[in-house]
Amino acid sequence: MYNFSAVVEYDGTDFKGFQQQPGNVRTVQGELFKALGILAPGFSRFSYAGRTDAGVHARHQVIGFGCREALNIYRFSWKLNCLLPDDITVKNISRAAEDFDARKSAKMRQYSYYVVNNSCQSVFLKKYSILITRKLDICAMREAADMFTGVKDFTAFCNDNLKSGHNIREIYSCAVKRFSGELIEFKISANAFLYNMVRIMVGTLLEIGEGKRDAGSIKKAFKSKIRKDAGRIVPAKGLFLTKVTY
Amino acid sequence: MYNFSAVVEYDGTDFKGFQQQPGNVRTVQGELFKALGILAPGFSRFSYAGRTDAGVHARHQVIGFGCREALNIYRFSWKLNCLLPDDITVKNISRAAEDFDARKSAKMRQYSYYVVNNSCQSVFLKKYSILITRKLDICAMREAADMFTGVKDFTAFCNDNLKSGHNIREIYSCAVKRFSGELIEFKISANAFLYNMVRIMVGTLLEIGEGKRDAGSIKKAFKSKIRKDAGRIVPAKGLFLTKVTY
Numbered sequence: 116m117y118n119f120s121a122v123v124e125y126d127g128t129d130f131k132g133f134q135q136q137p138g139n140v141r142t143v144q145g146e147l148f149k150a151l152g153i154l155a156p157g158f159s160r161f162s163y164a165g166r167t168d169a170g171v172h173a174r175h176q177v178i179g180f181g182c183r184e185a186l187n188i189y190r191f192s193w194k195l196n197c198l199l200p201d202d203i204t205v206k207n208i209s210r211a212a213e214d215f216d217a218r219k220s221a222k223m224r225q226y227s228y229y230v231v232n233n234s235c236q237s238v239f240l241k242k243y244s245i246l247i248t249r250k251l252d253i254c255a256m257r258e259a260a261d262m263f264t265g266v267k268d269f270t271a272f273c274n275d276n277l278k279s280g281h282n283i284r285e286i287y288s289c290a291v292k293r294f295s296g297e298l299i300e301f302k303i304s305a306n307a308f309l310y311n312m313v314r315i316m317v318g319t320l321l322e323i324g325e326g327k328r329d330a331g332s333i334k335k336a337f338k339s340k341i342r343k344d345a346g347r348i349v350p351a352k353g354l355f356l357t358k359v360t361y
Numbered sequence: 362m363y364n365f366s367a368v369v370e371y372d373g374t375d376f377k378g379f380q381q382q383p384g385n386v387r388t389v390q391g392e393l394f395k396a397l398g399i400l401a402p403g404f405s406r407f408s409y410a411g412r413t414d415a416g417v418h419a420r421h422q423v424i425g426f427g428c429r430e431a432l433n434i435y436r437f438s439w440k441l442n443c444l445l446p447d448d449i450t451v452k453n454i455s456r457a458a459e460d461f462d463a464r465k466s467a468k469m470r471q472y473s474y475y476v477v478n479n480s481c482q483s484v485f486l487k488k489y490s491i492l493i494t495r496k497l498d499i500c501a502m503r504e505a506a507d508m509f510t511g512v513k514d515f516t517a518f519c520n521d522n523l524k525s526g527h528n529i530r531e532i533y534s535c536a537v538k539r540f541s542g543e544l545i546e547f548k549i550s551a552n553a554f555l556y557n558m559v560r561i562m563v564g565t566l567l568e569i570g571e572g573k574r575d576a577g578s579i580k581k582a583f584k585s586k587i588r589k590d591a592g593r594i595v596p597a598k599g600l601f602l603t604k605v606t607y
Contacts, residue, residue, distance in 0.1 A: 124484045174485070189480075196481050204484045234435070235442050238370045238450045239420070243485075 116181045118160070119188075120211040123147070126202040127172040128242055128352065134166050143167075143203060147178065150198040154191060155182045162217040164359040165224055168311070170351030172243065177359045178205075179217040217359075223287065225304040225358035228317045228349065233297040240298065245353045251324035253293055259323045259330040260289040263303070263316060271336035271345045272316055273309035282309055291320070304358070311348055319346030362427045364406070365434075366457040369393070372448040373418040373597065374488055380412050389413075389449060393424065396444040400437060401428045408463040410605040411470055414557070416597030418489065423605045424451075425463040463605075469533060471550040471604035474563045474595065479543040486544065491599045497570035499539055505569045505576040506535040509549070509562060517582035517591045518562055519555035528555055537566070550604070557594055565592030 125143050135144040144163070151158045160181040167173055192208045199205065214220075229244035231237055236246040263286050270282040287304045294300065301317045319336070322328045328346065336344035371389050381390040390409070397404045406427040413419060438454045445451065460466075475490035477483055482492040509532050516528040533550045540546065547563045565582070568574045574592065582590035 126484050172485075192480070201487070202484055204481055206481055233452075234438065235450055235452055238372050238448055239418075239489075241447070 116159075116183065116213075117185050118179065118181050118211040118213060118215050119186070119208055120177060120179050120215055120217065121208040122206045123163075123173060123176040123178055124204045124206065125173050125176070126242070127167060127170050129202060130169065132167060132169040132171070133163060133173075133176065143173075143176075146200055146203055147205075150195055151180065153198060154194055155180070155184075155186070158182055160216075162215075162219070164217045164221045165308075165356050167354075167356055168351055171354045171356065172352075173356040175358050176356050177217045177221070177361075179211055179215050179220075215361075220361050221307075221359050223304055223306060223358070223360040224308060224356065225302065226308070226313045227303075227355045227357045228301040228313060229353045229355070230299045230301070230317075230321070231297055232299055237296060237298075242352060243355070244298070245350055247321065247325075249325055251299065251321070252326065253291060253299070253324065255326075255330070256320045256324040257291045259320055259333055260291050260301070262330060262333045263289040267337055268340060269309055269312055270340035271342055272312055272319070274311040274315070274342070274348070275309050284309065284312070289316070302357075313354060314348045314351070315342075315345050317353075318349045321349065322346040362405075362429065362459075363431050364425065364427050364457040364459060364461050365432070365454055366423060366425050366461055366463065367438075367454040368452045369409075369419060369422040369424055370450045370452065371419050371422070372488070373413060373416050375448060376415065378413060378415040378417070379409060379419075379422070389419075389422075392446055392449055393451075396441055397426065399444060400440055401426070401430075401432070404428055406462075408461075408465070410463045410467045411554075411602050413600075413602055414597055417600045417602065418598075419602040421604050422602050423463045423467070423607075425457055425461050425466075461607075466607050467553075467605050469550055469552060469604070469606040470554060470602065471548065472554070472559045473549075473601045473603045474547040474559060475599045475601070476545045476547070476563075476567070477543055478545055483542060483544075486542075488598060489601070490544070491596055493567065493571075495571055497545065497567070498572065499537060499545070499570065501572075501576070502566045502570040503537045505566055505579055506537050506547070508576060508579045509535040513583055514586060515555055515558055516586040517588055518558055518565070520557040520561070520588070520594070521555050530555065530558070535562070548603070559600060560594045560597070561588075561591050563599075564595045567595065568592040 131140045133143045158180050162179040164177040231244045232251045266285045285306045290302045292300045377386045379389045408425040410423040477490045478497045512531045531552045536548045538546045
């Protein structure tokens, strides 16, 4: 058995999320399985770092899979991308350790969320960001973002109803950056994330930037562990999985 | 008569260029005329800074137009963008001088061309860049790019067969920048450009980066004024009009 890892990039717009689903549902995993099934029949032990939701994009998702035969990586990669649809690309295929599992072996995941804070949306960003016309207070959002870092119970900041185990996660960093063209990036890295966690964290920060709540409300939500004490959930289309490290 | 200027952003993929054409041809100007005709019937003196070709994009095209009535700019802008299709946005509408003409008044135009120099194309850049898998020599292209600057006769670097006047243009700067993800940007600013000029300049630089010609061949083409002494023309989809100044 030969083990491989690869980076997968996809435009989530036309996918019902990463994970394969029963029925006639277009997913990233489904498309990968179709192509891998042709080029590496009998591939096994498929794993992936992050189960992104419907509409969420990835610049850097990581997958793992096993093959019975050694692959000519360059040719395999070329053929795989020829078979895959236009909105998925597989990059950096390489041999992985015997026990590599894209999810279990991951040490850090990073997501970015994009907001255009202007009177109108950009033609090139409208599929990849949300528009907020009300002027956002960047400084207030930055200060509040710091309150997310560290080891905390994120029960209030997720939609995980079927809790298996605990909701404690470690946020390594949570940064708010402003780019030209009134583009704002929320960049969050953690050991792992709960269901909808990034989108609820960003929604909470936006409500602070809009002056609808103060930073103290984050502390309150951490304490109460009640979902409605946190902010709104923002749409999937602004979210990108941008890095996974091992 | 009230004169206005505005910035127009568009994804050129599904347009047969900026300029209106007879028949059932989708152009940026055609779409703007439809929307302006509804919101500002009888608008006049329409002008635009650069006649971009089929498939060329714009982050910053400038238009000018006259109205018989003063506009509530904020409301007009909002309505205009509601009427326009998803691949055009109008921004920064403002009052302009009596004699403003988006083309004649322009002092500088800037274009950027994007190349992904990698073994595979990026999902997010494939509509906005070309892929070159052969490793490009950035230093050689940078050195050669310098040879374009200044006041020169660009006859060899354009496809203008119907010459009206001369082919002398002044290039203010021609820079080659490398970004992460193996993205290369060619950024060129000039007083004005000839037909296909940017795409032929970039094609020539790429042939230098690929080792197929040397920088001396640029000098030769300037001297001979023969189109075939310059390099190939690169596809439209990598080209953006990025700035116009007045």
